Amino acid sequence: MPTILHIDASVRDVLNASSKHGSISKKIALNFTNRWRTHRPTDEYIYRDIGQNPPAFITQEWIAAVFTADEKKTDKQKQILALSDSLIAELTIADIIVISSPMYNYGMPAQLKAWFDQIVRINKTFDFDLARGDFPLQPLLSGKTLIAITSCGEFGFEKGGIRESANHLLPHLRTLSKYLGADTMYEIISEFQEFADERHKKSVANALRQAENLAAELALRVTETGT
Numbered sequence: 001m002p003t004i005l006h007i008d009a010s011v012r013d014v015l016n017a018s019s020k021h022g023s024i025s026k027k028i029a030l031n032f033t034n035r036w037r038t039h040r041p042t043d044e045y046i047y048r049d050i051g052q053n054p055p056a057f058i059t060q061e062w063i064a065a066v067f068t069a070d071e072k073k074t075d076k077q078k079q080i081l082a083l084s085d086s087l088i089a090e091l092t093i094a095d096i097i098v099i100s101s102p103m104y105n106y107g108m109p110a111q112l113k114a115w116f117d118q119i120v121r122i123n124k125t126f127d128f129d130l131a132r133g134d135f136p137l138q139p140l141l142s143g144k145t146l147i148a149i150t151s152c153g154e155f156g157f158e159k160g161g162i163r164e165s166a167n168h169l170l171p172h173l174r175t176l177s178k179y180l181g182a183d184t185m186y187e188i189i190s191e192f193q194e195f196a197d198e199r200h201k202k203s204v205a206n207a208l209r210q211a212e213n214l215a216a217e218l219a220l221r222v223t224e225t226g227t
């Protein structure tokens with residue numbers, strides 16, 4: 001039975017009473033998970049809205065605790081790492097990871113970076129060995145599938161696009177995906193939100209459809225092949 005870990009990073013609600021638009025990235029992610037759960041209602045499903053309930057930023061004490069051997073960790077250090085431990089436990093059991101994220105200032109929201117900082121942790125999600133030469137870091141998790149869903153106000157962030165060099169969101173997620181243990185990554189993108197025109201409507205509709213189709217395809221594959 002696969003486990004789905006669903007992380008939403010927009011500060012907006014899907015339905016937003018205080019602004020004219022709700023979160024587009026959350027809506028697309030919901031289309032994915034809803035469709036998945038229609039096909040496979042008994043799979044375990046873990047949800048975190050880190051946009052509205054952000055993980056704590058790591059601190060000097062957090063780093064010291066991480067580098068203290070388990071048997072020497074004080075109760076205070078264990079407490080400092082408790083959130084990181086839970087987030088890593090959720091990640092470790094996940095087979096499918098759905099991360100939805102807005103583009104804020106050309107990158108990921110601070111809330112999502114805070115989540116990554118809590119889970120990319122030595123001897124938990126990667127290890128470090130200088131014997132590996134110029135690439136001493138090695139991810140410890142593997143075999144997972146990541147679905148990265150993003151929404152941005154502008155457009156042209158793709159390879160060869162007019163804002164390719166300003167895209168610090170998907171390239172960053174691609175790099176970090178290895179530390180999540182994702183061997184396979186799918187990307188679903190909505191653009192043009194700030195233009196509020198036909199291009200935007202088309203982009204959102206396309207992303208919503210892609211999310212549904214991908215969920216159906218992957219869920220069917222799991223049902224048929226078990227992987």
Ligand SMILES: Cc1cc2nc3c(=O)[nH]c(=O)nc-3n(C[C@H](O)[C@H](O)[C@H](O)COP(=O)(O)O)c2cc1C
Nearest residue numbers: 010023024025102103104105106151152153154193
């Ligand atoms: C604080 C903030 C920063 C943003 N920065 C960018 C940006 O750098 N580039 C861009 O294309 N859109 C930017 N936008 C537009 C958002 O990416 C767009 O509204 C997107 O739909 C937000 O995701 P959401 O609808 O899931 O909340 C920004 C919006 C906000 C609120």
